Amino acid sequence: MKNAINKTIKLLLLPLIVLMSFTACQDEVTDVTDPDQQETLVANSPLATSVERTTLRDGSADNIIDSGNCISVNLPVTVNVNGLEITIDSEEDLEVIEAIFDEFDDDEDILEIVFPIVIILNDYTEVTINNQEELEQFVDECSGENEDDDDIECIDFQYPITISVFDSNFDVIDTITINSDEELYHFIDELDGSVLASINFPVTMINADGTTTVVNNNDELLAAIEAADDTCDEDDDNDYNDDDNIDISADDLGFLLTECTWTVDKLEVNDQDLEDQYEGYVFTFFENGTVKAEINGNFDEGTWELIQTDAGIKLNLQMNNLTDFNNELWQLHEIDDEYGEVKIDFRQGEDRLRFEKHDCDVNPAVCPEDVVDAILAECYWRAGFNGDDNLAEYEFYFNENDDLVVQHSVNDQEIVGFWNTSTTDSGATVMNFDVDQPLGDINGEWTVIECSDERVKMVMGDLYL
Structure with a gap:
């Protein structure tokens, strides 16, 4: 405002025709307070470079077609997948390729592109490709699978944002609305030393986990981008949708x-x-x-x-x-x-x-040895063997000193034997039986996989008791 007042005083001292002439040639300039030069977006500055890397086009989504992280194929495109000709109209159609590849594990997966095609580089340039050899030349310029590359994929801008453009006198000459990564990339890429720009804050950034960060100045924006770089899986390999459900801790x-x-x-x-x-x-x-x-x-x-x-x-x-x-x-x-x-x-x-x-439904780790011992000692038990009821009439008494007494509930036949539990190095509780016939089939080492006051379940190979 101080500058504006000084200019007004000077103009009052000039002849009227000069004043009118001066007003005419400044008709499109907005007179504002000089911006803080620290908030300008200068070509090739660390901030400009970071913003440009964040807005590069990511070419990894269709790597299952072109194997190039820095290029993508302009859709639609026709491909032959293991002998089947299909047309890919959208990114969702890439799932069809994956499904064909995943159908068999012991076959050789082959994809052939029907040329010509148009590819889009990470700077949004479009190039017509006539054969596989031409495509390979561009693929070779990309980083390999899951290698470091230029684009920053773990944070994004939430659009729209606006940018004020100043001339060398810090007068606003334009206010630009940016609606996409491509628009922002081209704006940053075309900055030169004679043009200064300032992002109008606050700006919202979207993190890889879906959370948002609000930044209020250049320093906060640069810090947010640098903090997010390499903090997520950029999925730069040649499979499609290979990270199904791997957004997991x-x-x-x-x-x-x-x-x-x-x-x-x-x-x-x-x-x-x-x-x-x-x-x-x-x-x-x-x-x-x-x-x-x-x-x-x-x-x-x-x-x-x-x-x-x-x-x-x-x-x-x-x-x-x-x-x-x-x-x-x-x-x-x-x-x-x-x-x-x-x-x-x-x-x-x-x-x-x-x-x-x-x-x-089961895990041996949930039945410690002392818990199993205490449960079995509380009362007598009836058993089922592999789903059969041939043991249903027997009552099992797990006594102290590893004594096992099994009594037939109808004819009072009594069978004696031994039992004990132990814990393996992996933490599983193992039950050992040594009992006379006709119950000899249960002899051996069983792993306890379920235990409660009403039921104790154990397995030995394909058998369960």
């Missing part, structure tokens, strides 16, 4: 693993399919970081750990004897939950491990 994934028991649906190591070797194995993950793999009453034990990284969740799995599973860097790739079937897919390079939910 390590704690929640750990709860899922320990809540259920799991079988091996897929194991591929060093280009060898190994899942058939582990058919029938049931894996149990315990909260104390141990894991047990069991088949037909035989056990292998090991350790497991989930590690939260900037690139996602990694599983460190180490088995004592089943060393095909051992890897410190199994990367969570996908959680597939369809029609009640849950599969958790881990990858490490070309190696692959996929667990399938076996039983989510």
